[in-house]
Amino acid sequence: MTAKRDLALSAIATFGPHPLGHYIGGAPVAGTGASFDITEPGTGGLLGQATDASESELNAAVAAARDAFPAWSATPPEERRKILNKVADLIVARADEIAAVECLDAGQCWRFMSKAAIRGAENFRFFADRAPAAADGQALPTGDHLNVTTRKAIGPVAVITPWNTPFMLSTWKIAPALAAGCTVVHKPAEWSPYSARLLVEIAHEAGLPAGVFNAVNGLGETTGKRLTEHPDIKAVAFVGESSTGSAIMKQGADTLKRVHFELGGKNAVVVFEDADLDAALDAALFMIYSLNGQRCTSSSRLLVQRSVYPEFIARAAARVKKLKVGDPFDPATEVGPLIHPRHFGKVKSYMDIATGEGARIAAGGAPVAGTAGYFFQPTLFAEAEQSMRIAQEEIFGPVLTAIPFDDEADAIAKANDVQYGLAGYLWTRDLARALRVSEALDVGMVWVNSENVRHLPTPFGGTKASGIGRDGGDWSFDFYMETKNIALARGTHKVPRMGL
Numbered sequence: 043m044t045a046k047r048d049l050a051l052s053a054i055a056t057f058g059p060h061p062l063g064h065y066i067g068g069a070p071v072a073g074t075g076a077s078f079d080i081t082e083p084g085t086g087g088l089l090g091q092a093t094d095a096s097e098s099e100l101n102a103a104v105a106a107a108r109d110a111f112p113a114w115s116a117t118p119p120e121e122r123r124k125i126l127n128k129v130a131d132l133i134v135a136r137a138d139e140i141a142a143v144e145c146l147d148a149g150q151c152w153r154f155m156s157k158a159a160i161r162g163a164e165n166f167r168f169f170a171d172r173a174p175a176a177a178d179g180q181a182l183p184t185g186d187h188l189n190v191t192t193r194k195a196i197g198p199v200a201v202i203t204p205w206n207t208p209f210m211l212s213t214w215k216i217a218p219a220l221a222a223g224c225t226v227v228h229k230p231a232e233w234s235p236y237s238a239r240l241l242v243e244i245a246h247e248a249g250l251p252a253g254v255f256n257a258v259n260g261l262g263e264t265t266g267k268r269l270t271e272h273p274d275i276k277a278v279a280f281v282g283e284s285s286t287g288s289a290i291m292k293q294g295a296d297t298l299k300r301v302h303f304e305l306g307g308k309n310a311v312v313v314f315e316d317a318d319l320d321a322a323l324d325a326a327l328f329m330i331y332s333l334n335g336q337r338c339t340s341s342s343r344l345l346v347q348r349s350v351y352p353e354f355i356a357r358a359a360a361r362v363k364k365l366k367v368g369d370p371f372d373p374a375t376e377v378g379p380l381i382h383p384r385h386f387g388k389v390k391s392y393m394d395i396a397t398g399e400g401a402r403i404a405a406g407g408a409p410v411a412g413t414a415g416y417f418f419q420p421t422l423f424a425e426a427e428q429s430m431r432i433a434q435e436e437i438f439g440p441v442l443t444a445i446p447f448d449d450e451a452d453a454i455a456k457a458n459d460v461q462y463g464l465a466g467y468l469w470t471r472d473l474a475r476a477l478r479v480s481e482a483l484d485v486g487m488v489w490v491n492s493e494n495v496r497h498l499p500t501p502f503g504g505t506k507a508s509g510i511g512r513d514g515g516d517w518s519f520d521f522y523m524e525t526k527n528i529a530l531a532r533g534t535h536k537v538p539r540m541g542l
């Protein structure tokens with residue numbers, strides 16, 4: 043454990059000069075703006091500081107992306123493929139270091155982060171290999187014309203990411219943007235900025251030309267805002283809270299930004315009485331308590347059919363009490379700390395809200411005693427109702443709200459009764475019901491008899507307040523590229539004549 047933490051500390055020690063600045067035009071740039079603290083969730087200690095990009099630093103990053111765009115978008119896609127595959131190789135080679143940095147400043151657990159780093163590499167490899175076909179379009183013939191569509195990169199784009207699984211999420215956005223031929227200015231979350239620096243350094247080590255991928259640090263309301271307002275930025279790929287998505291849409295309105303939003307969720311796992319209840323329990327617990335409950339696709343609402351509800355909840359509570367909470371670097375740890383004291387306060391506040399609303403705390407419900415880190419006991423709220431705030435609001439911690447339902451119609455009504463629509467999980471052995479309920483759930487993604495298992499060619503994204511647009515497969519290229527239609531006349535049609 044100490045060795046992994048030392049690995050992370052020595053990785054961030056190389057990010058001089060301190061405080062952490064930016065990476066612009068292929069080189070580190072010291073920040074001159076106000077600095078802010080970066081804390082270690084596992085210890086509550088100060089790890090260092092980063093700087094909020096000044097206006098001129100932000101403008102320099104956008105100018106670097108703008109200047110690099112013509113050459114990068116004209117680079118043969120086979121060449122882009124080679125470089126991006128090299129990025130993937132280097133991520134794999136440094137996966138332990140990346141995972142350790144995620145444990146250090148995001149407080150995520152080693153057991154999940156070692157896989158997340160590899161997932162980051164897979165994201166790069168997947169989109170690298172698709173680069174040669176990214177511009178492909180369709181042939182849409184009519185009697186008089188042959189219409190041919192083609193795609194080209196939209197221009198410099200902003201990628202703005204949150205703190206929950208910072209490295210993996212950044213690669214999910216940055217890899218398709220670069221494969222499409224776009225240049226990038228990335229702003230990572232201010233609470234966990236270190237792995238973003240690793241990524242931009244790795245990309246340059248792999249041979250990415252200077253200016254193609256730039257990273258700026260800073261706060262959302264200053265650096266993030268300026269980036270989304272900048273006229274040279276053509277599109278904003280954003281992952282974060284729904285309210286921030288709404289702010290970004292307003293900020294980008296004057297310059298008519300194209301936006302892609304992956305936002306919050308309050309996802310239901312719906313367990314029918316005929317389900318494989320053992321597997322359903324495993325999956326429900328995994329989807330809410332892994333990643334410290336700080337997961338957009340978490341199963342934060344557990345809807346269980348009333349006939350099996352009491353036993354299912356009793357079994358869940360017993361398992362939740364046994365979850366191993368502790369040092370994120372310890373491979374045995376299942377639940378680590380929350381990211382920041384402010385987020386810790388938010389999660390804690392829902393304990394009083396739950397009891398005030400009449401729910402029962404069946405497990406957890408309090409901070410973990412005797413630690414300076416931001417550890418909160420994995421918590422299960424039982425006997426909740428769909429109208430309660432604990433069933434409506436995204437808590438984004440290791441907190442599960444269990445609600446009974448009567449029949450299929452009741453399950454669908456309760457599952458859909460939230461402002462969000464990211465993911466749904468459904469457990470039943472009845473195939474026809476699985477199909478009916480999947481179609482009725484107002485969400486972007488449904489998993490039947492499964493936890494969230496990603497397949498990169500499939501679409502990822504949400505409905506309602508959970509987002510706009512889809513990532514994955516060709517959907518990613520649709521966002522980062524403009525489609526053009528070219529109509530070629532066969533010379534058979536009559537051109538209308540005027541002014542004769």
Ligand code: NAD
Pocket residue numbers: 202203204205206211229230231232260261262263265266267270281282283284286287289290293303304305306307337338339436438464504508509
């Ligand atoms: P957040 O919205 O507070 O911050 C996300 C990023 O936006 C940060 O980099 C922040 O600095 C920046 N930002 C904040 N205000 C801004 C502004 N006005 N203009 C431009 N940028 C601004 O989100 P968070 O608290 O970091 O992350 C947690 C949220 O992310 C949760 O709601 C979670 O569900 C969501 N999330 C969604 C997905 C998904 O795929 N749908 C994935 C992961 C996380």
